[in-house]
Every structure is written in structure tokens, then in C-alpha cells.
Amino acid sequence: MSRRVLLGGGVAAAGVAGIGWGAATLTHREHHTDPAARTVPFFGAHQSGIDTEPQDQCAFVGFDLVPGTDRADIIGLLRIWTDDAARLTQGRPALADTEAELAARPARLTITVGFGPGLFTAAALEHARPHWLKALPPFTIDRLEEAYTGADLLLQICADEATTVSHAVRVLCKNVTSLVRVRWVQRGFRNASEGQSMRNLMGSVDGTVNIASGVDFDRLVWDDGTGLPWLAGGTSMVLRRIAMDLDTWDELDDDGRELSVGRRVANGAPLTGTGEFDDPDFEAVDDTGIPVIPPSSHIARAHHSTDGERFLRRGYNYDDAPAPGTVSNSGLLFACFQRDIDAQYLPVQQRLADFDALNQWTTPIGSAVFAIPPGVPKPGGYLGQPLFEG
Amino acid sequence: MSRRVLLGGGVAAAGVAGIGWGAATLTHREHHTDPAARTVPFFGAHQSGIDTEPQDQCAFVGFDLVPGTDRADIIGLLRIWTDDAARLTQGRPALADTEAELAARPARLTITVGFGPGLFTAAALEHARPHWLKALPPFTIDRLEEAYTGADLLLQICADEATTVSHAVRVLCKNVTSLVRVRWVQRGFRNASEGQSMRNLMGSVDGTVNIASGVDFDRLVWDDGTGLPWLAGGTSMVLRRIAMDLDTWDELDDDGRELSVGRRVANGAPLTGTGEFDDPDFEAVDDTGIPVIPPSSHIARAHHSTDGERFLRRGYNYDDAPAPGTVSNSGLLFACFQRDIDAQYLPVQQRLADFDALNQWTTPIGSAVFAIPPGVPKPGGYLGQPLFEG
Numbered sequence: 001m002s003r004r005v006l007l008g009g010g011v012a013a014a015g016v017a018g019i020g021w022g023a024a025t026l027t028h029r030e031h032h033t034d035p036a037a038r039t040v041p042f043f044g045a046h047q048s049g050i051d052t053e054p055q056d057q058c059a060f061v062g063f064d065l066v067p068g069t070d071r072a073d074i075i076g077l078l079r080i081w082t083d084d085a086a087r088l089t090q091g092r093p094a095l096a097d098t099e100a101e102l103a104a105r106p107a108r109l110t111i112t113v114g115f116g117p118g119l120f121t122a123a124a125l126e127h128a129r130p131h132w133l134k135a136l137p138p139f140t141i142d143r144l145e146e147a148y149t150g151a152d153l154l155l156q157i158c159a160d161e162a163t164t165v166s167h168a169v170r171v172l173c174k175n176v177t178s179l180v181r182v183r184w185v186q187r188g189f190r191n192a193s194e195g196q197s198m199r200n201l202m203g204s205v206d207g208t209v210n211i212a213s214g215v216d217f218d219r220l221v222w223d224d225g226t227g228l229p230w231l232a233g234g235t236s237m238v239l240r241r242i243a244m245d246l247d248t249w250d251e252l253d254d255d256g257r258e259l260s261v262g263r264r265v266a267n268g269a270p271l272t273g274t275g276e277f278d279d280p281d282f283e284a285v286d287d288t289g290i291p292v293i294p295p296s297s298h299i300a301r302a303h304h305s306t307d308g309e310r311f312l313r314r315g316y317n318y319d320d321a322p323a324p325g326t327v328s329n330s331g332l333l334f335a336c337f338q339r340d341i342d343a344q345y346l347p348v349q350q351r352l353a354d355f356d357a358l359n360q361w362t363t364p365i366g367s368a369v370f371a372i373p374p375g376v377p378k379p380g381g382y383l384g385q386p387l388f389e390g
Numbered sequence: 391m392s393r394r395v396l397l398g399g400g401v402a403a404a405g406v407a408g409i410g411w412g413a414a415t416l417t418h419r420e421h422h423t424d425p426a427a428r429t430v431p432f433f434g435a436h437q438s439g440i441d442t443e444p445q446d447q448c449a450f451v452g453f454d455l456v457p458g459t460d461r462a463d464i465i466g467l468l469r470i471w472t473d474d475a476a477r478l479t480q481g482r483p484a485l486a487d488t489e490a491e492l493a494a495r496p497a498r499l500t501i502t503v504g505f506g507p508g509l510f511t512a513a514a515l516e517h518a519r520p521h522w523l524k525a526l527p528p529f530t531i532d533r534l535e536e537a538y539t540g541a542d543l544l545l546q547i548c549a550d551e552a553t554t555v556s557h558a559v560r561v562l563c564k565n566v567t568s569l570v571r572v573r574w575v576q577r578g579f580r581n582a583s584e585g586q587s588m589r590n591l592m593g594s595v596d597g598t599v600n601i602a603s604g605v606d607f608d609r610l611v612w613d614d615g616t617g618l619p620w621l622a623g624g625t626s627m628v629l630r631r632i633a634m635d636l637d638t639w640d641e642l643d644d645d646g647r648e649l650s651v652g653r654r655v656a657n658g659a660p661l662t663g664t665g666e667f668d669d670p671d672f673e674a675v676d677d678t679g680i681p682v683i684p685p686s687s688h689i690a691r692a693h694h695s696t697d698g699e700r701f702l703r704r705g706y707n708y709d710d711a712p713a714p715g716t717v718s719n720s721g722l723l724f725a726c727f728q729r730d731i732d733a734q735y736l737p738v739q740q741r742l743a744d745f746d747a748l749n750q751w752t753t754p755i756g757s758a759v760f761a762i763p764p765g766v767p768k769p770g771g772y773l774g775q776p777l778f779e780g
Contacts, residue, residue, distance in 0.1 A: 056552070166591060170636065174637070177717060184711070185711045191495060193426065203491050327560065330560075
């Protein structure tokens with residue numbers, strides 16, 4: 001049975017926009033006549049911005065802890081961010097918000113906090129660091145730039161309006177400059193038709209294979225605290241900045257693209273199917289015995305070889321000002337969430353690094369990993385509290 | 391009579407979102423249930439993107455002509471851009487569009503072309519250059535950076551979706567690299583509630599004083615061809631990149647801000663009124679004889695001293711990645727349109743440069759001026775045709 005069939009009923013009944021974002025998302029979404037007034041709940045077992053239907057605009061902000069910052073400082077920072085996020089996401093100004101009126105249009109704002117490896121060192125909490133929380137191994141395809149790589153802390157700030165994102169980024173950054181330094185800000189955007197995944201700037205439907213149902217989230221995304229009790233309800237995040245060489249990609253015709261990706265350009269259907277969410281048939285061969293989906297294609301290489309290799313894709317396009325003499329500075333802010341980076345993400349990434357037809361046109365230039373603590377169940381708590389007080 | 395009263399009837403009847411964009415806009419707007427499917431007509435007496443209700447996302451792209459480019463080359467370029475724009479704005483791929491599917495969501499896309507001073511030199515058309523088309527005089531407040539200053543050609547590309555803007559920018563840039571070099575790309579965004587102007591990243595309501603009715607457009611924005619017949623239906627554009635020092639601005643309380651701007655933070659009303667579109671009363675004094683709106687405030691200095699000093703404001707916020715060690719890289723892409731830069735814009739700009747309370751927190755770091763040719767009346771013509779063949 002295809003995922004489309006599996007999901008079809010719930011999606012149609014709920015009227016959710018992206019078919020990849022199912023029942024788990026709906027509880028996090030209020031319907032409002034003015035899209036700018038819509039809010040996503042802040043308090044809960046999990047942080048929002050993960051099972052939330054992706055908003056149109058996003059900023060990923062990476063921070064370095066100022067040398068000498070200790071556990072108490074970090075707790076103070078997280079208390080501030082928790083309070084700011086609890087207010088801003090509900091359309092209320094942060095405490096001492098100097099542009100309070102910019103908080104009035106939450107537009108489904110979510111603020112998601114992540115902990116990089118360095119935070120555990122600074123806080124003297126190495127024993128509580130997840131084993132998968134470390135820089136990814138170097139891949140031969142990588143051309144990582146320091147400006148986009150690593151960070152001690154992450155904010156993922158998403159909303160349907162760009163002004164909302166800018167205001168939240170500023171509020172959250174400016175009051176904590178004694179404790180952290182902004183290492184990078186990566187802005188992105190995505191737009192999708194109802195019932196279809198977003199398209200990236202190569203024109204390809206992107207992020208089709210995803211995790212939609214509540215059951216799969218519990219199994220594949222949300223940690224259950226077995227290994228580290230503080231992480232129950234949390235997850236992990238990988239952020240990769242993947243530059244696209246659109247100039248050479250544009251020399252390739254649709255046939256070449258479809259054989260490289262393994263999907264139809266028109267609607268993202270696998271070459272063995274007719275709809276985006278049809279399961280690809282990697283065994284199918286044509287009359288001459290040649291596989292319909294080339295084994296070197298992106299989807300053949302990226303496909304999970306076991307159910308445990310699945311993860312949640314939630315990426316954004318980026319398109320920054322080009323360098324002098326060039327036309328484009330574009331790519332994908334690939335973001336994914338999974339319970340265990342080593343077990344779920346790394347085998348897929350290693351296969352793609354070893355060979356992926358798309359590698360000819362894509363280059364990873366940034367990379368960072370984070371532990372995403374659970375949500376704050378109710379007012380009074382703070383993000384990461386089970387780690388620091390558990 | 392206040393402008394709100396003057397405009398109220400038409401606006402209410404038409405249900406237009408921004409109160410500053412009146413009857414002239416409505417003909418350029420199709421109502422569609424899916425916002426991504428909405429289109430703005432391309433063909434007409436005027437280019438779209440000027441009297442069009444501002445879209446959420448914008449890219450301003452400045453080009454330098456490659457040395458040796460002549461009149462025939464420029465005509466060829468403009469024929470390509472005209473054909474591309476006529477297709478893309480209607481949700482159809484450009485000719486040889488290598489990401490054709492990205493054209494399927496026009497989202498009110500408009501593509502507006504402008505001619506910088508250098509184009510007239512390269513095309514040996516100095517006699518047809520408007521007298522006001524020259525670099526603005528240097529102002530003492532300016533700290534212009536070459537990377538954002540001047541250009542031979544302009545594309546203003548606006549849509550309600552960021553992916554649409556990125557696709558159009560790439561299509562229009564990549565096929566003409568033998569004739570032009572991208573000098574700068576400046577991305578911006580704006581969001582506004584119904585019946586209110588946008589807010590800038592200082593949190594201020596921005597662009598309240600504007601030109602809304604068809605009659606005022608004919609008088610103040612659209613050239614009638616009296617001086618230069620080729621320009622009939624065209625206009626001029628000034629683009630200023632204005633950096634905001636949000637760190638020091640944020641030290642100012644609301645009272646200080648209101649006295650600096652001359653408007654209420656809460657709703658943009660002048661200090662002598664209650665609603666955003668109330669006419670400010672610069673003569674009003676308080677009990678002690680002190681002007682209610684300080685003469686040094688932004689609106690007192692910016693206010694047109696004669697009706698002929700009015701122009702159309704259509705700016706966008708920008709928020710780029712901050713430099714290392716800083717928190718924000720934000721400001722306003724101030725864009726305005728008027729029949730005559732010297733007569734309408736310059737006196738206002740000179741007053742603001744001489745003194746404006748806001749100058750303490752704002753710095754112009756980019757500046758460019760363009761002649762905006764009329765629209766293409768019907769298929770077969772090209773942008774600028776009356777200039778080259780008139």
C-alpha cells in the first residue's frame with residue numbers, strides 16, 4: 001500500500017496543506033481567518049517546529065558560547081529564551097521587547113532550540129551528551145566552510161511571514177550577547193501546493209519521503225528516554241548547507257534530470273509510478289532489463305535500506321546575493337530530525353557521499369548537529385531543564 | 391478632510407488590503423482562491439509593480455552593461471526580458487526555462503525594468519536621457535558602498551512567494567550574461583495588516599504618506615510625454631539602501647521614538663491625530679506652546695512643502711546575515727516613484743539630509759536612480775521600444 005493511500009483519509013479529513021505532515025501536526029495548528037494571527041502552541045511534550053507543517057520562512061541561527069560561560073549562565077540563557085519563545089509564538093511581545101508591535105503577527109511562529117556538542121563541555125555535562133552528538137565524519141564530497149559549520153547552540157525560527165522571523169531572531173539574539181556570539185544566520189524559504197512537497201531551486205520536488213503519522217514520530221523521531229532520561233521527548237537535528245551549481249544543472253535536460261533524481265520533474269512521481277507519494281519500485285526493469293530507476297539515482301541511493309534508516313526531512317531553500325561575476329548563490333538548507341543520527345541518518349548520508357548522481361551539481365558547504373531537548377510541558381519550566389536538573 | 395476620509399469609500403468598496411493602494415491597483419489584481427495562482431497583467435500603458443499593491447517579497451537587481459554593448463544588443467536584451475516577463479508573470483515558463491515547474495505559482499509576480507544613466511550613454515541616446523536621470527548629489531549623511539550604488543539597468547521582481555522571486559531572478563539573469571553583469575541583488579520583504587501600512591524593522595509604521603488614486607498617479611507618478619515623448623506612461627525610481635542601527639535605536643523608549651518619528655508607535659497615527667491616515671497638524675502646540683509634532687521629527691522634515699513634492703513610496707525591509715561579532719544587518723530598501731526626481735524627491739531628501747531626528751539611527755549605504763519606461767501595450771512590442779524606435 002502506498003503512503004498516499006495510508007495517509008489519504010486523514011489528510012483529506014483534516015484539510016492539512018502538506019501531505020507529508022499528518023495527524024501529529026494538526027494538534028499544533030490553530031485555524032484562524034487571518035493567516036498572520038495563527039499560532040502554534042509553545043508548551044507541550046515536544047518542541048514545536050518539528051512536527052509542525054513547515055512555515056514559508058525560516059532562519060537557522062548558530063551560536064558560540066562566549067569562553068568562560070558556565071552551567072548557570074547557560075541555564076539563565078535558556079530561561080530567557082523559553083520566556084521569549086512562549087510569548088512571541090503566541091503573538092505577545094517578549095519582556096522588554098523594544099519593537100513590541102512586530103510581535104502582533106505570529107503567523108505560525110515556532111522557535112526551536114538545539115544544543116551543540118560544545119554546550120555539554122561548557123556545562124560540564126559530558127556524561128549526558130548523546131553518543132551521536134558529534135561533528136559528522138568528513139565526507140569526500142564535503143567542502144565545508146567554517147562560517148556555516150558547527151555551533152554550540154541553535155535556534156530554528158520559522159513563520160509564514162519574513163518580518164515575524166526577523167523580529168524573533170533579533171529579540172532572541174540581542175539580549176544574550178554577553179553569553180553567546182552569533183556564528184551564522186542562514187535564512188531560507190519554501191512554498192508548496194496543497195498535497196505536494198516543496199520544490200527546491202533545481203526545480204525538483206523535495207522531501208517526499210518523510211514521516212507523517214504520530215506512531216512513526218514516536219518510533220523514529222522522538223526519543224523515549226531509554227538511553228538518557230533527560231532526552232525523553234527530544235530528538236536530534238542535522239543541518240547541512242548544500243550549494244547547488246545551477247549553471248551546470250541547467251545544461252541538463254529533463255530526461256537527464258529524471259534519471260539523476262529518479263523522479264519525474266513534472267510531479268515528483270518515482271519513475272516507476274504516477275503520483276509523488278507512490279512507492280518507488282527499485283526492482284522494476286525495462287524491456288531490455290535495465291532498471292527503470294537507475295541504481296545511481298538520488299532516490300535509489302537515499303532510500304532507507306531498513307525502516308530504521310528513516311528520518312524527518314524539513315529543509316528550506318536559500319538564495320543569497322551572488323558573488324561578483326556570478327549569477328546565483330543558491331541551494332538547500334537540508335534539515336532533518338531523527339532519534340539517532342548514527343543509526344538513522346549516517347548510513348544514508350554515507351551512501352550519498354559514496355555515490356549519488358546528484359553530487360555532480362551539489363556540494364555540502366556547511367554542517368552542524370544538535371540535540372533537540374524535549375518541550376516545556378507547562379509554564380514555569382525552561383528548555384533543557386531535565387538535562388540541567390535531571 | 392483627511393486622506394482616510396478621502397479614500398475610505400473606495401477602499402471599503404473594493405476590499406483592497408493596503409489602504410495606500412487604491413483604485414489604480416485594482417485593475418492589476420485578479421482574485422483567485424489560491425493566492426499562489428493570482429496574476430497581475432503584464433501588458434498595459436504602464437509597467438506593473440508600481441501601482442500594484444506591494445507583494446510580500448522583492449528582489450532589486452542592478453546590472454552593469456558589459457563594455458562594448460551597443461544599442462542593438464540592448465534592444466535584444468529588452469526583447470528577451472519582455473518575453474520572459476510576459477510569460478512568467480502569467481504563470482507560464484519562460485522560453486527555454488530550465489526549471490519550468492517553478493513558474494507555476496506566479497503569486498502576483500511583477501517584473502519591472504528600469505534604465506540607469508549608463509544605458510543612455512551605451513546606446514548613444516544621450517539626447518533622450520531625462521534631465522533628472524543622474525546620480526543623486528552627495529548628502530552629508532551618505533556612507534555609500536559601491537556594492538549597492540548605481541547600475542545601468544534595474545529589475546524589480548516582486549511576488550508573494552520567495553521561490554517565485556528566486557526563479558524569476560535566475561531566469562532573467564542567466565540568459566543575458568554576455569551583455570550584462572549582475573552588480574547587486576538586494577532582497578527584501580514586507581508584511582502589512584489590512585488597512586495599515588507595513589512596519590519596518592525599527593517597528594515603525596512605514597510609508598503612510600503615499601499616492602493612491604488614479605488621478606494622483608497621472609499627475610505625480612506617470613510621465614505624460616511632454617518633455618520626452620518616449621517616456622509617456624513611464625516614471626522614475628530612486629532606490630536607497632538605508633541601514634538601521636537597531637542596537638542604539640533599541641535604547642530609545644517609545645516616547646523618544648514617537649518624538650523622533652512624529653507618529654505613535656502603536657498605530658502610526660501622527661502625534662496630533664488618532665488614526666494612521668489622519669493628516670498631521672504641524673501647527674498644533676501644547677499648553678506650553680511647544681509643537682506637538684517636533685519640527686525636527688521625521689514626518690515634519692519629510693512632509694511635502696508643496697503638492698509637487700509628493701511621490702510614491704514602495705519600500706521593503708532587508709535583514710541580511712550579520713557580520714561576525716554583530717547581531718543584525720537590517721534596514722530599509724527605500725524605493726520611490728515619481729515623474730521628476732529633481733522636483734519631487736530631491737527637496738524632501740535634501741531636507742532629511744540637512745536634519746532629521748531619525749538620522750541618528752539610519753545611514754544610507756546604497757543609492758541608484760532609474761528611468762522606468764512605459765509598459766508594453768500589447769504582445770509584439772518590447773520594454774523601451776518608444777525610446778529606441780521613437
